[in-house]
Amino acid sequence: MLKLENVQAGYGSIIALKGVSLNIEQGEIITLIGANGAGKSTTLMTISGVVKSRSGKILFNGSEIQDKGSDEIVRMGICQVPEGRHIFPQLSVQENLDMGAFLRKDKGGVKKDLEYVFDLFPILAQRRHQDGGTLSGGEQQMLAMSRALMARPQLLLLDEPSMGLAPLVIKQIFEIIKEINESSNTTIFLVEQNANQALQVAHRAYVIENGEITLSGDARELLTNEKVQKAYLGI
Amino acid sequence: MDYFIELFCSGITRGAIYALIALGYTMVYGIIGLINFAHGEIYMIGAFTSFIVATVLSIYGFPLLAIIVVAGVAAAVWSSAYGFTIEKIAYKPLRHAPRLSPLISAIGMSIFLQNYVLLAQTSDFLPFPELIPDFAFMEPIAHIVGSSDLVILITTTVVMIILTFVIKFTRIGKAMRATAQDRTMAMLVGINVNNVISATFIIGSALAAIGGMLIASHIGQINFYIGFIAGIKAFTAAVLGGIGSIPGAVLGSLVLGLTESFATGYVSSDYEDVFAFALLVLILIFKPSGLLGKDETQKV
Numbered sequence: 001m002l003k004l005e006n007v008q009a010g011y012g013s014i015i016a017l018k019g020v021s022l023n024i025e026q027g028e029i030i031t032l033i034g035a036n037g038a039g040k041s042t043t044l045m046t047i048s049g050v051v052k053s054r055s056g057k058i059l060f061n062g063s064e065i066q067d068k069g070s071d072e073i074v075r076m077g078i079c080q081v082p083e084g085r086h087i088f089p090q091l092s093v094q095e096n097l098d099m100g101a102f103l104r105k106d107k108g109g110v111k112k113d114l115e116y117v118f119d120l121f122p123i124l125a126q127r128r129h130q131d132g133g134t135l136s137g138g139e140q141q142m143l144a145m146s147r148a149l150m151a152r153p154q155l156l157l158l159d160e161p162s163m164g165l166a167p168l169v170i171k172q173i174f175e176i177i178k179e180i181n182e183s184s185n186t187t188i189f190l191v192e193q194n195a196n197q198a199l200q201v202a203h204r205a206y207v208i209e210n211g212e213i214t215l216s217g218d219a220r221e222l223l224t225n226e227k228v229q230k231a232y233l234g235i
Numbered sequence: 236m237d238y239f240i241e242l243f244c245s246g247i248t249r250g251a252i253y254a255l256i257a258l259g260y261t262m263v264y265g266i267i268g269l270i271n272f273a274h275g276e277i278y279m280i281g282a283f284t285s286f287i288v289a290t291v292l293s294i295y296g297f298p299l300l301a302i303i304v305v306a307g308v309a310a311a312v313w314s315s316a317y318g319f320t321i322e323k324i325a326y327k328p329l330r331h332a333p334r335l336s337p338l339i340s341a342i343g344m345s346i347f348l349q350n351y352v353l354l355a356q357t358s359d360f361l362p363f364p365e366l367i368p369d370f371a372f373m374e375p376i377a378h379i380v381g382s383s384d385l386v387i388l389i390t391t392t393v394v395m396i397i398l399t400f401v402i403k404f405t406r407i408g409k410a411m412r413a414t415a416q417d418r419t420m421a422m423l424v425g426i427n428v429n430n431v432i433s434a435t436f437i438i439g440s441a442l443a444a445i446g447g448m449l450i451a452s453h454i455g456q457i458n459f460y461i462g463f464i465a466g467i468k469a470f471t472a473a474v475l476g477g478i479g480s481i482p483g484a485v486l487g488s489l490v491l492g493l494t495e496s497f498a499t500g501y502v503s504s505d506y507e508d509v510f511a512f513a514l515l516v517l518i519l520i521f522k523p524s525g526l527l528g529k530d531e532t533q534k535v
Contacts, residue, residue, distance in 0.1 A: 050422050074425030086420035088413055090529075099413050102406075103425040151425065 001026045001187055002047070002078075002155055007056035007066070009046045016042040018211040019056065024155070024189055029181050031190040031198040031219065033232055034208035040191040041083050043208070044157045047189075048080045049073045060155070075103050077154035081161065083191075085144040089133030093124055096132045096143055100150030110150065117146035120176055138169035145173075149180065155187045156180065162194045170194070174201050195232035199223045207232075241379045242500040243493065248384040248453070250492025251391035255446030256469035257476070257484040258398070259318075259439030265415040265479040266435045268334070272341040273321055274443060275466015276348035277314050281444025282363075282451040282461060283352060285310040289364050303366050310448050311441040317348075318440030319433055327429075345463070352459040359458065366452040383453045390449060394442060395485065402481065407434050415479070471515050477528020486526055490514070 002024040009017040016039045024030045034040050045051040047058060049070040058066040065073055079100075088096050097117065101110045118125040121142040127135060135143060141161055148156055158177065162170040174197050181188050192198035199205055199219045207215035207228065215228070222228045256278050263271045285306040292302045325344045329337040367383040402408040407430075414421040414431045422428055450465070451457045468491065476487025491511055498510035518526065 048423055050419060069427065070422040071425045071427045074423065080423050082419065082423060086417050086423070088416045088420065090416055091412065095409075099409065099421075099424050102410070102413075147424070 001061060002189070003057075003059040004043075004047070005057040005059070007043075007046060007053050007058060009042055009051050009053045011051070016051075016211055017046065017053075020208070020211070020213055021056075022206050022213060022216070024187060026187055027181070027185050028204060029177070029188045029190060029202045031192055031202035031205045032208055033192055033195040033198055033205060033228075035231075036193070038208045039211040040208060041159055042211075044080055044082070044159050044189070044191055047073075047078065047157060071103070074151060077152075078157065079148040079151045079153035079155075080157040081141075081144045081148045081159060083159040083163065085137075085140045087132035087135065087140045087143055089131065091132055092129050093127045093132060093135070093143060094129065096147050097124075097150050100147035103151065109152070113150055113152060117149050120149075120179070121146055138165050138173075141165060141169075141173060142176075145176070145180075149186075153186060155189065158188060158190045160191060160193060162192065162197060170197065177201055195228070196223075199228075237379055238500065242496045244380045244384055246493035246496030247489065248387050248492070249496060250472075250489035251387050252446050252450045252453075252465075252488075253469045253472045253492055254485045254488035255391060255394065255442045255449075256465055257473040257488045258481065259443045260470050260473040261476075261478055261481060261484040262411075262435050262439050264473070265481075266411065266432055267326070267330070267337075269326060269337050269341065270470065270478075271321075271326075271436075271439075272338070272466070272470075273325070273344035273348060274318075274439065275462035275464075275469070276345050276352075277318050277321075277440045277462070278443035278447040278465055278469075279352065279457075279459065279462025280317055280348065281310040281314040281440075281447030282457045283356065283447075284313040284444065285448035286361065286363055286451060286457060289366060293364055299366065299368060306366070307445055307448055310444040314440040314444035314447070315437040318436040322432060322436045327432075345466075349459055349463065356459060358460075360456040361458065363451040363455050363457050365455065366448075381453075383449075387449045387453060390445065394445060398438070398442070398481070401438075407431070411435060468511070471511065474525055475515055475518055477525025480525070480527045480529070483525055483527035490526070 004020055004022050006019045006021055007017055008015065008019055020043055032040055032043060042051055046053050049068055053066045057064055060076060060078060065076065088099060091099065097114060104110050123139055124143055124146060127139065132143060161173050165173065177188060177190065178201055180186050190198055190202060199222055202219040205216065205219045205222050206213050256274065259274045260271060263269060288309045289302050289306040292305060321344055325340045326337050329340055367386045369377065370382045373382045373385065402411060410421065410426045410431050411434065413426060414428055418428060472488040472491040473484045475491055476483030494514050495507045495511050499507045
């Protein structure tokens with residue numbers, strides 16, 4: 001479904017990705033784990049077209065998207081929940097969700113999806129008319145994920161959904177990630193520092209270090225991989 | 236008492252014109268964080284465009300109402316084209332440059348446009364045709380409020396209502412609000428940020444052009460330099476109200492207009508600017524974000 005071939009990207013003179021290649025199949029949950037500054041978020045921003053790649057190819061369902069604008073990429077079905085959630089602080093919860101469906105014209109479908117996300121996260125229905133900026137961290141994460149779902153994506157990119165949240169909320173978020181994947185067959189690309197949680201929910205995983213993929217494989221296997229345990233699981 | 240009301244009305248009129256220009260500053264700042272110093276020149280070009288169109292039409296003997304409408308639309312369209320083009324050639328290439336670069340580019344654009352109009356139109360003050368006649372029903376209070384004050388006030392109010400509606404309810408308005416609050420996220424929900432920025436410049440320029448035409452007709456003369464002074468004042472008003480805030484720009488403009496009007500009336504017209512900028516300094520000392528400006532809060 002999504003294929004990165006030797007993608008390089010960076011900011012100014014800094015090269016953040018030194019040739020990343022990876023492959024995501026329809027219906028999978030794939031996780032990308034790595035330390036701070038390894039290039040995880042840059043990978044997602046490059047897929048979304050916010051950071052432009054310098055070389056290499058990004059293929060989505062067979063067509064090249066590396067030169068497309070970020071709005072076209074969303075239109076094709078790739079949505080991202082960025083690190084830090086990026087809620088529109090002065091828009092209400094409802095308006096934030098409406099922004100997620102910005103490119104959609106099918107009003108009936110949007111209404112159904114609104115019910116779907118309120119079903120996933122009932123707290124958002126209660127907070128509907130509150131400003132996004134007034135929500136707690138966990139609620140903001142739920143809103144950010146719901147907003148992305150409102151676009152009805154084929155591929156959902158999640159950047160550090162567990163960051164700064166209480167353990168109980170993290171557990172809930174990961175359960176929902178699984179549910180989104182299973183119930184609507186949405187492919188998920190999950191970037192995490194919380195490697196333990198991520199590897200438990202994912203099918204396959206990639207490890208990124210200094211802008212390069214150093215390891216990949218079945219998520220269960222990586223959980224027992226000695227190198228991964230030492231570096232990312234603290235065992 | 237009549238004198239007080241007269242000063243009050245002329246202050247509101249001034250404020251209304253400042254507001255039309257200040258909105259352009261504040262909207263552009265809200266979206267791309269740039270003080271568009273060429274914005275005053277857009278207003279000046281609007282005044283010149285309406286001047287040329289109105290003069291030509293009046294030679295051919297068109298009715299006054301038709302002249303006002305055509306001249307206003309022409310000024311708005313032509314100024315918008317300028318605003319759009321300025322953004323594309325002077326600011327867009329610098330979008331990822333340090334903040335100072337587009338600011339310098341804006342000042343350069345302002346100087347360029349002033350001198351370009353200076354060359355084309357000379358530095359003489361040109362008499363602007365009086366577009367707004369004295370209404371008969373205004374006769375009893377004409378010594379307090381002029382007819383053109385009334386027209387300026389009504390036009391500004393209508394424009395503000397339309398603008399509020401556009402920003403609150405239309406697709407482009409929602410995209411503008413989202414882009415102003417978080418540009419990266421706006422891109423991630425599929426908003427074409429380039430289009431939003433262009434639209435902001437177009438709307439801001441059209442408002443300034445309408446302001447240019449109204450004030451030129453009110454005062455009765457224009458030259459290449461009017462944009463600079465009006466631009467500085469409107470910028471002050473935008474900062475006073477809280478730059479980036481649309482209601483703030485309107486409030487700041489009215490406060491500034493009234494301050495200037497009362498200073499002129501009760502002290503001396505020489506002190507008008509002293510009071511205006513003293514007010515700015517005071518507000519910035521006690522509320523640095525401006526009257527309605529929001530202190531930035533962010534949750535991580």
